[in-house]
Amino acid sequence: MRAKKRIVIVGGGTAGWMAAAALSSMLPRQEFSIDLVESEQIGIIGVGEATLPHLRHFNETIGVDETEFLKATSATLKLGIEFVNWGDVGERYIHPFGDFGRTIQGAKFHQVWRKLNPDASAGDIGKYSLPVRMCEAGKFDFPESDYRAITSTYGYAYQFDATRYAPFLRKIAEGRGVRRTEGIVNAVNQASENGDIVSIELDNGALLTGDYFIDCTGFRGVLIDQTLKAGYEDWSHWLPCDRAVAVPSAATSPILPYTRATAHEAGWQWRIPLQHRMGNGHVYSSSFIDDDKAEAILRANIEGELKAEPRVLRFRTGRRKQFWSRNCVSVGLASGFLEPLESTSIHLTQLAITNFIELLPVSSDMSRERDEYNAIMAREFERVRDFLILHYHVTRRHDSAFWNHVRTMEIPTTLQEKIDLFSARGRVARYQQGLFLEPSWLAVYLGQGLIPAQPDGSASQLDDAELAARIAALDSEIGSAVSRMPHHDNKLAALVQAGRAAQ
Ligand SMILES: Cc1cc2nc3c(=O)[nH]c(=O)nc-3n(C[C@H](O)[C@H](O)[C@H](O)COP(=O)(O)OP(=O)(O)OC[C@H]3O[C@@H](n4cnc5c(N)ncnc54)[C@H](O)[C@@H]3O)c2cc1C
Structure with missing residues (x-):
């Protein structure tokens, strides 16, 4: 032996x-x-x-029962992240765990959207993403496995x-x-x-x-x-946030199926809804604001009553x-x-x-x-580093020293090449491995106002009126799918209840 x-x-x-x-x-x-x-x-x-959909696979591999997990960790279901004030103050978009639209006669949806958008007739691309619309309506249901169904075009994760x-x-x-x-x-x-x-x-x-x-x-x-x-390897010259002040607060209703990341003067604030409370934190750069100011910004932007004293965490970005x-x-x-x-x-x-x-x-x-x-x-x-830097760099914000710094700083060539490729004709650099795939890059590029100079030509033979009709039909297909779904609150309560009853 x-x-x-x-x-x-x-x-x-x-x-x-x-x-x-x-x-x-x-x-x-x-x-x-x-x-x-x-x-x-x-x-x-x-x-x-807050997690990513891959965690479900991890849990499944080790034999975790989902309902048990939801109960034990007071988890909620997550369809994406809402970014507020990133492209510019007052703007918002959702990075969903899912697709934007469908390929139309060989043309990728965002290329069709771009073709129709010189006169803004295609509207916000988020309108054509089922998980974005679910987030906006506070709805949740499990994705279907039939790839032809619009209800198969998203994934979900957890907040726990x-x-x-x-x-x-x-x-x-x-x-x-x-x-x-x-x-x-x-x-x-x-x-x-x-x-x-x-x-x-x-x-x-x-x-x-x-x-x-x-x-x-x-x-x-x-x-x-x-x-x-x-x-x-220290990367704080590209990602200058080096502290966070975190505090839980009372749960608010309804419990939304997404995380919110709101940009502030020198960083951003997370808002993560759980079953029993809200997780909050302000991530900031100590080179631009001090701990007291960071805490004051956090306190001023929390809805419910605080459940503990805020605590500061320090970190050094890198690997x-x-x-x-x-x-x-x-x-x-x-x-x-x-x-x-x-x-x-x-x-x-x-x-x-x-x-x-x-x-x-x-x-x-x-x-x-x-x-x-x-x-x-x-x-x-x-690859994660580059994707994070993108959020800071592709911005029009110029209202603070922090945003002026990140907007104008030199970025890794690996990221600059991706941005250049997308800016020209909306092409998203592909790779074999790496966490964030095309829909994620699209969400941030377009959500933060980086619109390609022109479409790639794949939809050039297609008639604009017909394309407009196709995407209008998609809009209403998504709308009716969302209207049939339960509210996240109700779905979650039913799941947790069913788990209890089964016990
Ligand atoms: C501000 C902030 C926000 C975050 N938000 C998210 C998020 O939303 N989503 C996400 O995926 N991740 C997030 N993370 C990361 C997440 O917190 C960590 O990935 C996760 O908690 C794992 O931590 P850990 O187990 O590596 O370390 P720790 O939780 O620090 O555990 C370290 C362990 O090592 C033990 N230990 C240390 N020294 C010794 C010693 N000498 N002898 C014996 N034992 C020792 C400790 O007792 C402890 O058990 C966030 C992190 C920070 C700082």
């Missing part, structure tokens, strides 16, 4: 327990043992409430209480054999011949040995940074130079952080875990897998 490979996860926040639940679900128990170390004394960061997901996953992971140890890592022992981590020592005297270590210790990066010095160093993989905040504007952090955690699992098992020389992993994760982080 071969000895089991020992995996030691350090950290029990969202990242640590996601890793534990996924590893214990997807790896053969006879080949791997999994330990998790966490410290109640240190605690978790406890923010991070960040302090409840990890305990929920802990039950699953412990049920599948993960051993949890309480304690603070005091010392990390490395092999003299190659620097691999061999064991960690805890303040209570416990010693845990391992073949692989997963650093989920949050911003501290106890293994990846403090021990292995994997380095950090680890090496996500996987020696025999240690960093996951979650330990691997880097990109501000929460597009709810990407938990998704990057999910990617880190699934990519690591796909590369297991590895031999004692793990350099090839490590290089492959580091390349994949670097690409994912960079």
Whole structure:
């Protein structure tokens, strides 16, 4: 019998327990043992409430029942993000989890829309997106699987209480054999011949040995940074927000099926509706406003009564130079952080875990897998980074030093090339991997007022009057689909009730 490979996860926040639940679900128990170390004394960061549709796949893979999850985490259903004051003060648009319109005789919908838009006859492109219209009407229903139906053209995610997901996953992971140890890592022992981590020592005297270590210790990066010095690539010159002040408030009614991101003088504010409360936070750049002003802006823009004292969180935008160093993989905040504007952090955690699992098992020389992993994760982080910068850079705002800075700053060439391509004829750069696909880029480009100089010509042979009739028909098809759907509040209440009744 071969000895089991020992995996030691350090950290029990969202990242640590996601890793534990996924590893214990997807790896053969006879080949791997999994330990998790966490410290109640240190605690978790406890923010991070809005997610992307991919999390559903993660939950399904580890066998989570959706209704149980909605109940346990007080979650709501999310169809996208509303951006207020980004293109300019007073403007708004929704970045939905779904498509804009349908291809018409081989021409992409946004090209048709652009062709009809010199005289603005096509109106706002959001009108032709089912999830946008659902958000506006406060409606929710599950998407259909028949791809011909308009009701199959969207996905959905969740907004949940960040302090409840990890305990929920802990039950699953412990049920599948993960051993949890309480304690603070005091010392990390490395092999003299190659620097691999061999064991960690805890303040209570416990010693845990391992073949692989997963650093989920949050911003501290106890293994990846403090021990292995994997380095950090700082991106704050492109994404200058470096703090957030967060506070929960009383729930408001109706509970809307989307997150709102409202731009302010030197940053933006999130509003995330949960079943039992509202999550709020103001992300800002400390180079442009101080903590007191940031808190005052937040307080002035919250609807309900505050449920706690606001708390300030600091971060440095960027990523680890090496996500996987020696025999240690960093996951979650330990691997880097990109501000929460597009709810990407938990998704990057999910990617880190699934990519690591796909590369297991590895031999004692793990350099090839490590290089492959580091390349994949670097690409994912960079693509999210570019998408976030787009929101700040493609703006007409000139009402504060912050907006003047981000509007005029130099941006990565990878992003500039994409913007140039779209500006000319509305083409969206494609890639094989990367989180945000064409509809997402369209939502932000068009939502923030970047209209291509001309359409790409694919609709040039088509008659304008016929196109106008087709898109008018689409508008009413979407309208009647939305009118048949239940309100998000009611749908959610029925789901949670049904779950209770089934119990
Ligand atoms: C302002 C803000 C808003 C955010 N909003 C979103 C969002 O809307 N959507 C989203 O997807 N993400 C969001 N995130 C990111 C999200 O919070 C994190 O991805 C998520 O909480 C995972 O955190 P973590 O588990 O990596 O770290 P943490 O929650 O910090 O957990 C670290 C763990 O390590 C343990 N630990 C640390 N040091 C030691 C030690 N020496 N010994 C033993 N244990 C130790 C701690 O006890 C804890 O268990 C946001 C982050 C911030 C800062």
